[in-house]
Amino acid sequence: MxxxxxxxxxxxxxxxxxxxxxAPSSPGMGREGITSxxxxxxxxxxxxxxxxxxxxxxxxxxxxxxxxxxxxxxxxxxxxxxxxxxxxxxxxxxxxxxxxxxxxxxxxxxxxxxxxxxxxxxxxxxxxxxxxxxxxxxxxxxxxxxxxxxxxxxxxxxxxxxxxxxxxxxxxxxxxxxxxxxxxxxxxxxxxxxxxxxxxxxxxxxxxxxxxxxxxxxxxxxxxxxxxxxxxxxxxxxxxxxxxxxxxxxxxxxxxxGPMLLLSGNDALSIAAIRAGCRFYAGYPITPASAILEFMEEHLPKFGGRAMQGQNERESIRAAIGAAITGVRSMVGTSGPGLSLKVEEFGVSGMSEVPMVIVDTQRAGPSTGMPTKSEQGDLFLVAYGGHGEIPRIVLAPATQEECYTLMIEAHHLADKYQCPVFFLTDLNLSEGRKVVPESFFGQQAVRIDRSTLVRESDLRRDGSYKRFALTPSGISPRLVPGTVGGVIKVTGSEHDERGFVSTDPAIRKAMMEKRARKMEVYLNEDAKPPQVFGKPEGKPVLVGWGSTRPLLQEAQQRLRARGVETAVVHFTHLWPFHTAAAKPLLEKASAVIAVEQNFSGQFADVIQTYCLIPVRRIVKYNGLPIYPSDVVGGVEQILRSGAQHVRVGVEAPAPVKVSEGD
The missing domain is CATH 3.40.920.10 (Pyruvate-ferredoxin oxidoreductase, PFOR, domain III)
Structure with missing residues (x-):
């Protein structure tokens, strides 16, 4: 920072x-007739x-x-x-x-x-x-x-x-x-x-x-x-x-x-996590998430917290789960291969209803892939990863400012819904730097709502506390271990309301439905609709998520200058997918065009599945950022030829050879 x-x-x-x-005196050099x-x-x-x-x-x-x-x-x-x-x-x-x-x-x-x-x-x-x-x-x-x-x-x-x-x-x-x-x-x-x-x-x-x-x-x-x-x-x-x-x-x-900050996305989300009350961070060195670990190791102890470098990826997320069980707001950070290694613990967090924020700074995969190149290839992994079904929330900021505001929201949502919240950035956003006014941070309210935590004074001493009580919202009162009068059991196995392991069909059905109800409440109370720039009615709509929003907005301006009016619909709250907010917007468009930095168009598949609307795709997957000209060219190709899937990022012609002089 x-x-x-x-x-x-x-x-x-x-x-x-x-x-x-x-110019102060003579014409601009090298360009005859230009005097500016x-x-x-x-x-x-x-x-x-x-x-x-x-x-x-x-x-x-x-x-x-x-x-x-x-x-x-x-x-x-x-x-x-x-x-x-x-x-x-x-x-x-x-x-x-x-x-x-x-x-x-x-x-x-x-x-x-x-x-x-x-x-x-x-x-x-x-x-x-x-x-x-x-x-x-x-x-x-x-x-x-x-x-x-x-x-x-x-x-x-x-x-x-x-x-x-x-x-x-x-x-x-x-x-x-x-x-x-x-x-x-x-x-x-x-x-x-x-x-x-x-x-x-x-x-x-x-x-x-x-x-x-x-x-x-x-x-x-x-x-x-x-x-x-x-x-x-x-x-x-x-x-x-x-x-x-x-x-x-x-x-x-x-x-x-007024003071300004030249911030990377990793800086912004780390500052936000500390302000949101995160007091335990665990990670393992991996590009491009290592800077978060370094930031937390330097700054978190100043606020009474602790950062830990695990021996491996799984140890780091298990440590964070342990810290979260004790009532500490916890976070882990990783990228592609590290995220894959943590998949089993996604299920532990979801089944045991332990709140946690998981930062995924996406890079080009699969496997080791290209560690220093950017991609948006992990959406399916964070939305579907793991065996079985668990409640989970997926957020994806577009800018350094949103890295800050959404990270604060991520910790609130994890606490409220007692589930893993995935925070998707990518290499360009996580390491890229941007000037942000310091006044911006003072204008953002920080909500630390821990109302689901049970205080000792509210606890009945008759042993009736149920950690996984069946409630209309699916959200159960949460007790911190060590509270007098309460017994807490944590398990990754299916369990009854008190946490005892059970394979009873009726209990299984009730618990699955309880966990699912939390996401219904989330969609009704906390899921944000997409941001809309322009009027979608009868126009091509450019759909994006995460860090693509700035380039989509510039592409929209360039297309307007060429006589093509479009709208931009950008999502930060990706999962559970907010069908009720998205479908009425997108079905008004003359064409829905998803722009993504992956091969298949993963978010386009999500939209098609939930909105039952055909989605065309502009995708780039060569490791370089999507440029506004990629979007402009892709849109023009779709409108001209009716193409369904445009792949951009073909290598430019070989450069002019520059030889050594004498």
């Missing part, structure tokens, strides 16, 4: 909230070798400083490999004056290549991997900043597209001039700030460097500032040599108003 200061920007200027202003500079609106991508080139460090510095300067940052796609060292890594960042609608398409304005040597795995010709992979996504007229320590690249193909090239010998400067290899990234940061005419006096950079390094000595801070200054000087020399006055992009600080 990064605490920074930005402002409430007020009214925007279009989708991205940017304006065009005349793009202000406070860009998407940049930082790339390099994983765990060597400091991709995350650079993107973190940029995100922090841009946020402190009053700008909005959105970085929802972190591209890294499952290997520990040496693979390609990249981190796209959107920077805008107003909150971006979504992360947009792969196209970028600025490419920052930190890798300073050739790709040793290239068979035909050694190329810098960042340039090889991402230069095809550079917009015409964009900027390329690369480490030229091992030589220049051939630039003809890029310059024909109006791309401005800035070779920065960052590694050589750091190693030969400053005698510290580790500051090479700050050289690049200084160069980038000069290109963007941003933080020229290093006010923001100095403040951040002092926070990070002052404990190591003032000389370390000054060394990094000299590194940034050298990057600035190199850019100055390139601009002068090319007779360019600007780079075509500029970031301008804006007045700040």
């Amino acid at each position: 990064i605490r920074d200061e930005v402002r409430d920007c007020g009214d925007g200027a279009g989708l991205w909230g940017f304006d065009r202003r005349p 500079v793009i202000v406070n609106h860009l998407k940049l991508l930082v790339g390099g070798v994983q765990l060597r080139d400091g991709v995350v460090t650079v993107s973190d510095i940029l995100g922090r400083i841009f946020t402190r300067a009053g700008l909005h940052v959105l970085a929802m796609e972190r591209g890294y490999a499952s290997t520990i060292y040496g693979a390609h890594q990249y981190d796209p960042i959107v920077v805008a004056e107003e909150p971006p609608v979504s992360w947009g398409d792969p196209e970028i304005d600025i490419l920052v290549a930190l890798d300073y040597d050739s790709n040793p795995d290239a068979k035909e010709q050694p190329n810098r991997d960042t340039i090889l992979r991402h230069s095809k996504y550079l917009k015409d007229g964009g900027l390329l900043v690369y480490d030229s320590s091992t030589g220049d690249i051939a630039t003809d193909a890029l310059e024909r597209r109006g791309i401005k090239i800035f070779p920065i010998p960052a590694r050589n400067i750091a190693r030969d001039e400053l005698k510290r290899d580790v500051v090479k990234n700050v050289v690049t940061v200084g160069a980038l700030f000069r290109l963007l005419e941003f933080d020229r006096d290093a006010t923001h950079l100095r403040a951040l460097l002092e926070e990070r390094f002052l404990r190591k000595g003032r000389e370390i801070v000054e060394l990094n500032l000299r590194a940034a200054q050298r990057g600035l000087e190199v850019v100055e020399s390139v601009l002068k040599a090319k007779s360019w006055t600007d780079a075509g992009y500029r970031l301008e600080p804006r007045p700040t108003k």
Whole structure:
């Protein structure tokens, strides 16, 4: 979690909230006749070798400083490999004056290549991997900043597209001039700030460097500032040599108003869990859920709680069940393979009516799958997983803000209905970062309702307490072990009202119906209807769940600009499926189109089953995020040809080859 200061920007200027202003003097370089500079609106991508080139460090510095300067940052796609060292890594960042609608398409304005040597795995010709992979996504007229320590690249193909090239010998400067290899990234940061005419006096950079390094000595801070200054000087020399006055992009600080947080989804849900009264967290290291465990280990003890790293996935959920039995609000976190290992304990929680929140940060499966790629492939597992039938609730937030609000709700629902509540995020949402006003958290009411817990003063001393009492709602009074006058039995076997194991058919029937009644009450009292954007009547309706909502909203805007009116219906409360709320909305549509990041369209199957409405599908399953252009293209294909199942995400053509220069 990064605490920074930005402002409430007020009214925007279009989708991205940017304006065009005349350049200070000469025309925008590289584009004849264009005399404008793009202000406070860009998407940049930082790339390099994983765990060597400091991709995350650079993107973190940029995100922090841009946020402190009053700008909005959105970085929802972190591209890294499952290997520990040496693979390609990249981190796209959107920077805008107003909150971006979504992360947009792969196209970028600025490419920052930190890798300073050739790709040793290239068979035909050694190329810098960042340039090889991402230069095809550079917009015409964009900027390329690369480490030229091992030589220049051939630039003809890029310059024909109006791309401005800035070779920065960052590694050589750091190693030969400053005698510290580790500051090479700050050289690049200084160069980038000069290109963007941003933080020229290093006010923001100095403040951040002092926070990070002052404990190591003032000389370390000054060394990094000299590194940034050298990057600035190199850019100055390139601009002068090319007779360019600007780079075509500029970031301008804006007045700040109130504190802001640059949060990941994992940060937001962890904060919410603690505020909701969670005092026990158990987990086992697994991408991308490990950050939750690390956060809880650091912060939960400050609030009288405890975090535990189990020896394995099953031990962690069993520990959480044990803690929940004692009355402590408990949570576990995991991803794909870990969730599969916990399936038996789903049944234990449901049968013994032990409340628990289970976070599943989805990644691409099956099996080990692709641990560092995102997917929405676990819906069926959390809705149906386990033998037999148990009550369960499934929630899926769309944004960092909803990671917070829905997590608070998840703990309330688990307590009220005494069942497992599954909390579905995905890799992009869990690790992606977004600027959120701190005031948002103060505006959210935190309800800690534990009314189903029986107090000792309310307990009759005649031994008549029944832990699993048959009630009209199916919700039984719950007693914490150790309460004088009460006897509690917990079992995963079928049981009677007192918890004694039983195979009596009448008892079995009564208990199955009791547990099922809880979900009927949930649908009537607590299940939220889907959010609706636009009017569904007679229009194609785009249906989504979880983190797809922002991109669906941007796709809706793009389709409107093309003359296609649509509505967006987005679900956060997935299971039990709220048929009474969903069907009246969807049956008005001219076509229902589910957009999902999985192969088959799992939520589309749920809608068809419960609403008896045909659902068309746009799906993507190559590990990359769904982009607004994927949705726009899929919708147009469906409307044009009547396609039922559109699969998007076909690989783009091979990039233009960039060879090493002399």
